[in-house]
Amino acid sequence: MNTNTNTKENTAKDNPVKSIIKAFGLLDIFIFEDLERKGIGLVELSKQVGIKPNTLHNILKSMIKCGYVVQNSEGKYAAGLKCAKISMVNKLISQKLLYDVLLPRLKVLRKAIDENVTFAVLSNGKRYGIFSLEADKPVKAVAEKNNSSIYSVVTGISLAVYADDEELQKIIEAYGYPQGICNIEELKAMLAKKQKELYYTALQHNDELETFGVSVILTSDGTRIVCSAGVYMPAYRCNDELRQKIINELLQLKTDLERVDLY
Structure with missing residues (x-):
């Protein structure tokens, strides 16, 4: 056994990357x-951290590119939008917001319509389901999956229509373009048209599943996080009266949640 090689490997593993x-x-x-x-x-930052200005400038450029730092009009450096988004996500997944605010409202919605209810969030260009509440009925619809294309489910479209440029680029990296769309300009035009709609509906799985979705924009201190609420059910159970009730309940949920104080 080559002990020198093992020692070098162990040393490399134990030594952190200084630039990080x-x-x-x-x-x-x-x-x-x-x-x-x-x-x-x-200059002030260089003195504070003991890093030469040239080296520091290169590190800051990388952090700006990743969204964690911004350079303001005075040339000074500050925490970037990505830091604010992390704070927003932490608020969203906090025990208080999830279980004291969000879950009770979703339970009210499920009780009102007795169909499956879901709530999702847009994070790093992907749709992540936070809650999925099933109907109290023997025949249930199949739940939307996190690995489904964001374009293939209404709660995904509800998220994509309000994605900012950075999130939209992440969506494209994760899912590509929807069928019939060839570039980002066409995608933006499609989403801008969709954004004018108050809610979204679709028939899926060979028209056996009817789905409904609305966008929910939560804001705090000038930062926003895009969420969506949805209902999915076997299509044979959905008549015009129930369809309108679901839409009305979803729009009311949207109004209630967008008034929530995240502090």
């Missing part, structure tokens, strides 16, 4: 010390 350590150290300063988000100049 420096980047996280900078992030700590931007998030926890620049509380007013006024930004910090390069």
